[in-house]
Amino acid sequence: MKDYLIKALACNEHVRIYICSSTALVEEARKRFDLWPTSAAALGRTLSVGSMMGSMLKSDKEQLTIRINGGGPIGTILVDAYSDGHVRGFVSEPHIMLQYNDTGKLAVGTAVGKEGYLEVIKDLNMKENWSGTVALQSGEIGDDFAYYFTASEQTPSAVSVGVLVNPDNAIQAAGGMIIQMMPDAEEEDIVKVENIIAHMEPISKLINEGESLEDILTSLFDDATILSSQEIAFRCHCDRATMKRVLVTLSKEERKKLIEEDHGCEITCNFCNEKYYFNEQELRDLEGFIERYAR
Numbered sequence: 165m166k167d168y169l170i171k172a173l174a175c176n177e178h179v180r181i182y183i184c185s186s187t188a189l190v191e192e193a194r195k196r197f198d199l200w201p202t203s204a205a206a207l208g209r210t211l212s213v214g215s216m217m218g219s220m221l222k223s224d225k226e227q228l229t230i231r232i233n234g235g236g237p238i239g240t241i242l243v244d245a246y247s248d249g250h251v252r253g254f255v256s257e258p259h260i261m262l263q264y265n266d267t268g269k270l271a272v273g274t275a276v277g278k279e280g281y282l283e284v285i286k287d288l289n290m291k292e293n294w295s296g297t298v299a300l301q302s303g304e305i306g307d308d309f310a311y312y313f314t315a316s317e318q319t320p321s322a323v324s325v326g327v328l329v330n331p332d333n334a335i336q337a338a339g340g341m342i343i344q345m346m347p348d349a350e351e352e353d354i355v356k357v358e359n360i361i362a363h364m365e366p367i368s369k370l371i372n373e374g375e376s377l378e379d380i381l382t383s384l385f386d387d388a389t390i391l392s393s394q395e396i397a398f399r400c401h402c403d404r405a406t407m408k409r410v411l412v413t414l415s416k417e418e419r420k421k422l423i424e425e426d427h428g429c430e431i432t433c434n435f436c437n438e439k440y441y442f443n444e445q446e447l448r449d450l451e452g453f454i455e456r457y458a459r
Contacts, residue, residue, distance in 0.1 A: 169219055169249065170377045170393045174385035175356060178349040179331050181388070182216040182342040183367075183377050184396060189215070192398040193253070193334040196437045201329040203238060203260040205270045208327035210243050211251050211306035212340035215396040216381070217247030225289040234303045236277025237262075244435065249396035252435040270329065271388055276303035306340075313344065320345040320354075324360050326368030337372035360384050400436035407431045407440045411450060419454075423447045 169184035174328040190208035232241040239256025262271035278300040286294040296316030313321035325340035
């Protein structure tokens with residue numbers, strides 16, 4: 165089944181909900197980067213939140229970038245998200261496997277660290293980008309995004325994200341949920357949501373048990389109204405033309421070395437790990453083009 169997300173309202177339309185199933189999306193990232201379990205969980209949680217945040221954008225000309233660095237061994241997590249539901253991203257160190265000794269669960273918080281920040285940069289197709297930065301609270305991703313929404317966007321929120329990894333490192337289940345209080349929310353709405361969150365099973369467990377997003381939603385909120393749904397996916401928009409532009413940014417001396425010494429080059433996209441090879445003749449043709457038109 166394809167990954168998708170749902171937008172909904174509940175509690176007399178005083179609560180806004182985003183919920184997504186992202187198993188295939190996270191598995192695609194795992195395979196592309198050969199992610200080990202803890203790296204897969206950290207990047208997968210961020211990709212899941214990113215897909216939901218992308219759906220909050222108002223037009224296809226907008227996009228957002230999430231950057232997380234907590235000083236832990238995993239390094240930086242970077243995710244781009246778009247309004248049509250696709251995301252792309254990577255983590256600096258893909259080969260991290262850490263577990264908490266007391267629970268045996270993947271130690272995402274330890275891998276990410278909490279001596280750092282979560283930053284969201286929004287390109288809203290205006291003169292300047294909007295950005296918001298908050299200190300990391302735990303490094304577990306969900307708590308950190310909840311704090312970000314509350315502190316940076318002034319929207320009290322609860323965020324649940326999870327990734328289950330099989331013994332062979334394949335992704336068994338992944339998903340996320342964002343619950344946000346609307347400005348007209350009343351005390352009874354807040355109490356109801358807090359009670360739901362306190363007794364809710366991990367979202368990845370619910371998805372792993374085969375429940376549809378619709379069933380999960382209605383089991384949590386008896387008056388939920390689904391507004392829309394859309395497919396989500398890991399997808400990068402890199403191509404050979406983009407990589408050629410990367411070559412143009414190199415100095416003439418660097419390009420000459422690629423032609424005369426290396427007889428070609430391979431460029432890897434950081435966001436999706438796709439590799440693009442240019443042979444010697446292609447590099448010579450590019451150099452001729454630059455000499456003709458870049459004066």
